[in-house]
Amino acid sequence: MPFFKSFPFGALCLLGCSFALAESDANLESRQNVLEGWESPSYYPTPLGGWVPEWEEAYAKAHAVVSNMTLAEKVNLTTGTGFFMGPCVGQTGSAERFGIPRLCLQDGPLGVRNTDHATAFPAGITVGATFDKQLMYDRGVAMGEEFRGKGVNIHLGPSVGPLGRKPRGGRNWEGFGMDPSLQGIGSAQTIKGVQSTGVIATVKHLVGNEQELFRMIFPIQPVGFLSKPYSSNIDDRTMHELYLWPFADSVRAGVGSVMMAYNDVNSSSSSQNSELINHLLKDELGFQGFVMTDWFAHQGGVSSALAGLDMAMPGDGAVPLLGTSHWAGELSRSVLNGTVPVERINDMATRIVATWFKLGQDKDFPAPNFSSHTDAETGLIYPGAVVSPIGVVNQYVDVQDDHNTVARAIARDAITLLKNEDNVLPLDSNASLKVFGEDAGPDPQGLNSCADKGCNRGVLTMGWGSGSAKLPYLITPEEGIKAKAPKTEFHITDKFPRDIEADPEDIAIVFINADSGENFITVEGNPGDRTVSDLYAWHHGDELVMDAAEKFSTVVVVVHTVGPIIMEKWIDHPSVKSVLVAHLPGQEAGMIADILFGEHSPSGHLPYTIPRSESDYPESVSLINDPFKKIQDTFTEGLFIDYRHFQRTNTTPRYPFGHGLSYTTFSLTSPRLTPVTPLTEYPPPRPAKGTPPTYPDTIPSASEVSWPEGLTRIWRYLYPYLDNPTSIKPGDDYPYPEGYSTTPKPPPRAGGAEGGNPALWDVAFTVEVTVTNTGAVSGRAVAQLYVELPPQVVPDTPKLQLRQFEKTKVLQPGESEVVRMDITRRDLSVWDVEVQDWKVREVGKGAKLWVGGSVEDLRVVCEIGGECGDA
Structure with a gap:
């Protein structure tokens, strides 16, 4: 089994790598390397959840449960059980006395990651290109049904951060496009669809995670240096009108969970940024669900709890698989010694339990029936443990139903016609056709042959990383074209055959692509972001098009891409008559044939601008690569990204945002x-706040976190219990962050x-x-x-x-x-x-x-x- 098969969220390299230990709470709160004028203000305390009428019933149920919980049970729900300590990419502890199981958290935004018999839907960028709200919703419903069918409580999607500020950013393709309204509408429709099935959706990543390089406190960079994460420095107006905008839409849609980003925002770590979580998210946006870390983004214990964090994933501390955590037993200790207020731990647990009730997961919700870590039927129950029981870990439950119909509709209706001179398209099935490019065919090494899609072989169906999913099957463009034009000649190679003869009536169809992904995998020198390939096609795709254009008088180009690519080397060549962007189609890549042969007219539109040159963008949106110092990524372009910038500077793009042709006219x-x-x-x-549930503020008995008699401990598993808890003394000397207060802020207008x-x-x-x-x-x-x-x-x-x-x-x-x-x-x-x-x-x-x-x-x-x- 490849190690990275189940590696969640690109956290870090575990083999042969050095680590920088996470800093203490006090050091983190001192905010070293602050750029003057870009400090995140303090905002304390965390607003209590439960004051919104729509959540009143769920919070009442949660209050009845949490009121009777022990401290250990509350802490258990807030902390993941540890890396590889269960079937999913993350799982919480349980509160079995109240029927609350360990909650299963699983990627990803386009389908259930690392499992079998599930649909690999088109990626978010493809969904955005449909500009179809109904398809956005229908895909959400279908994904929700599949996550529920696999026993996943919490779906780690959709993604609206990154927004796409940096065109070469590795994970732009997981979202819906480079516009806040398109992102917000796509996210809201997806959330409504997913949560209609009883699965909790998680909108991510809040906020400013606009490039992969240097996003983490100890990322393993290609040059081998360790670094603090970059700070995304965003002014107040830009935050509200661009980056927070789709999160507001998501909260408005009732999303149950929000995932924080890895990077700093205005010099404060996202997962313990009180301004982001307490003020903007929980107070101003009125978010009622729970806030979680990204995997291994948890940097401080007390500091993050005070800043509004509710759930730590996967639970481990600075280094996984050591059985240590910033929370778990340490959170129990912090409540007992008074540094974390009882009110805060109660609110953390209540938010999680209320969301569980809100989505109806107390009624007939299935347990996980798959393993993220192995394809075998039986295996280790706790793969991260030194010694683990063995049992059935994969039941091979087929959750696909008829969801391929939704997948096909999206893959087809997203296809965007950029150019169609002489009405070359649609093609006649009896035309003399020759197809070129590996991107038209299958991976020669087999379906799902590289973990998390960490390669670019055959047709590009999705980017790589935690946002990917296994393909249950793949209909390639080659298969789709063969079905409609059996006489087509195929050359599934990126090297143009020199012995090809081209008659005047011959038409060449050239398939090219451009890939990217998450930075825990480097593909062909690209560490997530497109650093080597820039905005050009991979595998000498430009040369392949030019070679075909020199030989054939009629060339059709089909592009599978994660985002904008530069086409200037060939777009104006007189032989290049038509260009189609098919985005990232998932398992249904063969739907391109329906468009090529006119069974359907193309109706997709660009969810981003295609430039003539990368220099057409503002310099501030370039990737920053400096391993030697804390990166200050200041958003000096403000509101002017993508088409907003092009219009501001009167720069003519190759193809504008929203562009898309048809075989007809309107x-x-x-x-x-x-x-x-x-x-x-x-x-x-604003309406007045309702009354949230309240609890006694008495520090619980230390015995509530004593180790239970008869418990069989699993080494490296994270527990809420402590040795000798009765010896804990008050933490009077804790260095609370500047501006910390327990007096609630006035409700923001x-x-x-x-x-x-x-x-x-x-x-x-x-x-x-x-x-x-x-x-x-x-x-x-x-x-x-x-x-x-x-x-x-x-x-x-x-x-x-x-x-x-x-x-x-x-x-x-x-x-x-x-x-x-x-x-x-x-x-x-x-x-x-x-x-x-x-x-x-x-x-x-x-x-x-x-x-x-x-x-x-x-x-x-x-x-x-x-x-x-x-x-």
Whole structure:
């Protein structure tokens, strides 16, 4: 079994590597290497959960349980049992007296990782390219059913961080695109779908994890140096209007869990950043679920508890497999000596139990029936232990059902047609076709031959790392094309055959790709981020296209990619007639044939901008590679990432955000703007907080964490118990962080419900537009709505910002559909850093609402306070 087969979240190298021990709480709180002006303020204490009406019943049930728990049972729920100490990538301890089992946490955002008989769905970036809310939701439902079927309590997805600030960032493909609204809508739809099945969704990573290199306190870098994680330095307005935006949508959707990032934010570790967790997430956004670390991101015990962390994963301390933890028994000790308030441990346990009740997991939820660590039927129950019992670990439960229909629909409807000169596409199945490129075929070493997709062989179905999943099967482009055009000639190689003869009627289809992933695996020199390949195709893909273009008069290029790639070497070659981006299609890569041969018209749109050169981006979004010092990654570009930057600098991209052609044409006519809720400059006052459950604040008896008689201990397993707990003395000398207080803060005016002040989601205007198929074949159109705030009223704001979108049904030639899109107060607001609230300048007058097929293809416009018409 390859070691990395079940390695969660790219934590660290365990064999032949050196480690830097985690610093003490006091050292962490001293915030060394702080960049002046970029300090994260303190915000204490942690707001209690349970004050939102929608969670009242779940918290009442949790209160009845937690009131009767021992300290050991409470601590048990907050701390993972340790690396490899169970079937899943992470599991908590249990509270069996109350029917609460060890909770199973499992990757990932596109399917159940490291198991069998489960669907490998298209990746998030592919889902974003569909611009289809229903498919986003349907995929969430299907994934939820599969996670539940495997006995997974907590689904570690969706991902909206990274946002895609750095185009070469390794994990951008796990999210839905390089826009906060697209990310937020995709995340909310996914969460609603997953949680409709009773599985707890986890939105991640909060926040600023925009590159893989140097994200951790002891990452193993290619150059072999140890380093502190970089600090993502983000100003208040940029935080709210970009990076926090999709998390607000996720909390609004009722997400049960939030995962913190590895990196620092404004010089404070994400997992113990009180400003991030206590203020922004739990107070301002009203988050009611529980907050967890990423794997091995836990850096301090008391400090993280005080800062609002609720669950440590996988539970180990600085070095795994030593049986030590910052929490577990140490958290028990910290409660007993008074350094962690009893109120805090009660809230931690209550948040976890309330979420368990909220999702109905107290009723007939299955136990895990698989192992992340082996494919064998029997094996070690605790693979990380020196001595472990052996038993059945894999039951091979098939959870796929008919979910391949959803996977196929997404893989097909995401395919994005960038170019189609002379209407070369769709192809005739009797055409003389020659296919080139390893990306059209299977992995020559076999399906799932590299752990966590840590290689790039055959068709690129997904990136690598913890966000990957095993393929239960794979329909390759080669198979899909053969089924529709049996006479096609295939050359599944990245080296163009020199003996190929090309007749004038021959058409070459060239498959190329670009890969990336998580930095615990380096693939072809790329340590997660695209450091070697840059933004170019892998395996000399540009040369393959050029060689084909020199030989054939008609070339179709198909690209599987994690994000933007530069096409300048061949995009304007006269032989390159058509270009399709198929993104990351998962197990259904063969759906490309449905588009190539016109069974369906392409309807995908780019979820990012494709530049002409990497220098077209702001310099601040480049990858930072410095192993010798603490990296300060200051977001000096502010709000101006991706298309926002291109418009600000009047830089013409190769293909703009939202671009996507069809085999038919569409008109957008008869725009209509309807006022719904009158706007005021600021939202109305927030609702008052409800009353959260409360408990006695008496420190529990030390006997509650004494080792139970008769317990068979598993070495390296993490327990909440202590030797001789009655000897614990008060921790009067604990160095509390600067600004620490147990007096609750006044409720922030921008809060009031899940996601913030509920008035932010009041519909201010409804925009309707008639979409008509004006072409000769059927197809689907995407209407994208961009808001333009008047620059003289709202300075330093992007010219256009995507705020809504809708996709039509399949329209027959001549058929029309009226598309309706709601614009909320938040969509027209900017973050007022002085007042600390969302502000609609001039109550929206003069703002324009543009609708079109991309950010640079806007057909109709409505001005607030004015008229609607053609753009």
